[in-house]
Amino acid sequence: MKSIRRSLSLGLVAGLLVVALLLVQTSLWLFEAGLKRSLENDLREETEGLLIAMVKGPDGIRLDTQRLNPRYQRPFSGHYFRIELPDRTWRSRSLWDAVPAWPETSGLADDLLEGPQQQRLLAYRAVYRRDGQPIVISVAQDYTPILESFARVRLSGLGLVGVALLVFLLLQRYAMALAFRPLERARQQIAQLQQGQRQQLDNQAPMELQPLVEQINRLLTQTEESLQRSRHALGNLGHALKTPLAVLGSLVQRDELRAHPQLQASLQEQLEQIRQRVSRELTRARLAGEVLPGAHFNCAVELPHLLDTLRMVHQRNLQLRWSAPSDCRLPWDREDMLELLGNLLDNACKWARSEVVLSIKPSAEGYRLRVDDDGPGIPANERAPVLERGVRLDERAEGHGLGLGIVRDILNAWGGTLSLQDSPLGGLRVEIELPGK
Amino acid sequence: MRLLLVEDNVPLADELIASLGRQGYAVDWLADGRDADYQGSSEPYDLIILDLGLPGKPGLEVLRDWRARALPTPVLILTARGSWAERIEGLKAGADDYLTKPFHPDELLLRIQALLRRAHGLANQPLLQAGGLELDEARQCCRRNGEDIQLTAGEFRLLRYFMLHPGQLLSKSQLTEHLYDGESERDSNVIEVHVNRLRGKLGRELIETRRGQGYRFGASA
Numbered sequence: 001m002k003s004i005r006r007s008l009s010l011g012l013v014a015g016l017l018v019v020a021l022l023l024v025q026t027s028l029w030l031f032e033a034g035l036k037r038s039l040e041n042d043l044r045e046e047t048e049g050l051l052i053a054m055v056k057g058p059d060g061i062r063l064d065t066q067r068l069n070p071r072y073q074r075p076f077s078g079h080y081f082r083i084e085l086p087d088r089t090w091r092s093r094s095l096w097d098a099v100p101a102w103p104e105t106s107g108l109a110d111d112l113l114e115g116p117q118q119q120r121l122l123a124y125r126a127v128y129r130r131d132g133q134p135i136v137i138s139v140a141q142d143y144t145p146i147l148e149s150f151a152r153v154r155l156s157g158l159g160l161v162g163v164a165l166l167v168f169l170l171l172q173r174y175a176m177a178l179a180f181r182p183l184e185r186a187r188q189q190i191a192q193l194q195q196g197q198r199q200q201l202d203n204q205a206p207m208e209l210q211p212l213v214e215q216i217n218r219l220l221t222q223t224e225e226s227l228q229r230s231r232h233a234l235g236n237l238g239h240a241l242k243t244p245l246a247v248l249g250s251l252v253q254r255d256e257l258r259a260h261p262q263l264q265a266s267l268q269e270q271l272e273q274i275r276q277r278v279s280r281e282l283t284r285a286r287l288a289g290e291v292l293p294g295a296h297f298n299c300a301v302e303l304p305h306l307l308d309t310l311r312m313v314h315q316r317n318l319q320l321r322w323s324a325p326s327d328c329r330l331p332w333d334r335e336d337m338l339e340l341l342g343n344l345l346d347n348a349c350k351w352a353r354s355e356v357v358l359s360i361k362p363s364a365e366g367y368r369l370r371v372d373d374d375g376p377g378i379p380a381n382e383r384a385p386v387l388e389r390g391v392r393l394d395e396r397a398e399g400h401g402l403g404l405g406i407v408r409d410i411l412n413a414w415g416g417t418l419s420l421q422d423s424p425l426g427g428l429r430v431e432i433e434l435p436g437k
Numbered sequence: 438m439r440l441l442l443v444e445d446n447v448p449l450a451d452e453l454i455a456s457l458g459r460q461g462y463a464v465d466w467l468a469d470g471r472d473a474d475y476q477g478s479s480e481p482y483d484l485i486i487l488d489l490g491l492p493g494k495p496g497l498e499v500l501r502d503w504r505a506r507a508l509p510t511p512v513l514i515l516t517a518r519g520s521w522a523e524r525i526e527g528l529k530a531g532a533d534d535y536l537t538k539p540f541h542p543d544e545l546l547l548r549i550q551a552l553l554r555r556a557h558g559l560a561n562q563p564l565l566q567a568g569g570l571e572l573d574e575a576r577q578c579c580r581r582n583g584e585d586i587q588l589t590a591g592e593f594r595l596l597r598y599f600m601l602h603p604g605q606l607l608s609k610s611q612l613t614e615h616l617y618d619g620e621s622e623r624d625s626n627v628i629e630v631h632v633n634r635l636r637g638k639l640g641r642e643l644i645e646t647r648r649g650q651g652y653r654f655g656a657s658a
Binding site: 235236238240241242247248250251253279283286306308309312315334338339341342343 | 555
């Protein structure tokens with residue numbers, strides 16, 4: 001995944017590296033150029049000194065060794081000369097047996113010469129005229145110590161660049177951590193939103209994030225409101241459809257119709273079909289599914305009320321128990337979850353002799369819900385057909401016959417699975433696997 | 438048994454009043470939430486059947502206000518709102534039972550019977566039992582020692598009320614208040630006539646007369 005932090009770091013490192021290398025190399029060049037100019041002066045003065053050392057003797061011009069700097073006498077001292085007259089040549093004693101390729105043009109030589117003992121020489125050539133004859137004086141100086149010190153300077157310069165880079169990176173990391181703190185907070189809040197631990201993002205975001213946070217919050221509010229509106233409208237529609245159905249159901253029982261049992265039966269059957277269909281579709285339309293990221297179901301708050309309601313509806317002195325991890329919050333819509341659990345428990349209550357147990361546990365993929373009862377159960381070979389028909393597990397019990405259909409719709413929306421098993425209580429166990437978010 | 442039916446759908450209310458009347462219940466009917474709020478807590482009803490989508494004032498609010506005023510009358514919610522979340526809301530508001538529309542008429546009658554028995558601290562059995570008698574509310578007859586005794590509608594109403602209040606002193610005015618709806622004429626002599634007929638069918642000792650105070654059912658049993 002592309003990370004803003006990494007690309008910023010890469011950009012910084014590349015930029016700093018290019019600038020630092022340019023800086024080091026240019027300053028070295030400039031410095032070397034200055035140094036060479038000053039060395040050129042020195043060398044020219046050396047040639048002038050040598051010129052002075054040329055004295056007129058009885059048999060022409062000769063070199064007065066007394067006037068020579070002693071370093072020209074010491075072998076390989078690093079300072080060398082050659083003086084050429086048209087008829088004779090002097091070379092410094094320090095050259096010993098070495099024959100450097102003296103430059104052919106006047107001034108400072110462009111290239112360094114190969115000197116004795118791996119010395120590299122900076123050479124200078126000057127031409128003078130005395131008594132009508134040309135005197136060519138070339139001097140050279142060992143340049144290796146300067147080269148070595150340049151190499152040292154370059155190395156330590158690079159070292160400094162490296163340290164500076166490191167320091168910059170650390171500083172930048174720190175600055176980014178500071179700058180990214182609101183982003184990181186928003187990221188955490190969105191994660192909490194996904195897990196149903198909050199309904200809105202914090203509005204205290206920095207200016208740059210404010211529009212994003214506000215937009216998300218507005219979307220969340222709008223989604224929730226439209227869900228509520230549609231649920232309300234469905235409630236009204238249900239009211240409008242179900243009350244006339246109740247009237248019809250009552251009318252069908254009238255004595256006038258009792259005289260025509262066939263007519264009454266077929267009317268009742270049709271009414272029952274409408275009733276089932278209306279209830280199923282209205283309940284299905286109420287499902288929120290996955291639209292609300294902030295939705296959650298707080299077990300400890302909701303389950304006691306749900307079980308109380310089931311006790312009220314069933315009035316059979318049933319033992320209803322539940323167990324869930326402490327502070328259990330399931331990341332699904334409250335009404336959907338109540339509908340799922342209500343229908344499963346309602347089924348179990350219809351069949352149970354005395355006991356129904358709901359357990360909620362975290363599993364590898366998400367959550368595992370189990371509803372156990374101590375009723376007659378369903379033989380293993382009848383379970384598959386029951387699940388295939390999918391809907392009518394509860395048809396055998398009197399009362400409302402749409403429980404498992406809704407359960408199936410909810411599980412489809414959530415990507416969950418349902419299986420029927422033997423319960424340790426002796427009856428049926430319905431096990432639901434819900435994938436986490 | 439006198440019931441209050443709060444239902445804004447007239448055809449359904451008509452059907453329910455007729456079917457409840459056939460079962461020997463005296464029924465008062467209201468269609469507005471505000472009227473129900475007042476009358477439910479001012480008249481001595483034995484049970485209230487409450488719709489939730491009411492004009493004037495929502496049923497749940499009416500129920501909450503009744504309970505806030507400590508009205509003990511059992512309330513059965515009869516509504517099209519069938520989701521579990523809505524049922525829980527009903528229970529939290531103080532409902533004693535919850536039946537969703539459309540319903541089977543017999544289911545409503547069974548639930549009313551069961552709720553009345555529970556409200557009077559009687560066990561939920563198929564037949565109402567008190568004072569050595571069993572009352573078959575569906576057939577409106579009673580049985581003693583395996584022998585059926587036929588009852589008229591008036592006798593049945595009275596006997597059911599007695600059997601739901603065994604051993605309690607019931608004044609004539611209390612009996613008329615609970616056996617007749619708010620619109621029928623109340624004549625305490627009718628009560629006397631029915632009591633005497635019941636004594637004739639079931640034995641004198643079953644209903645004791647306390648002079649100036651009223652009647653007591655099943656005191657000897």
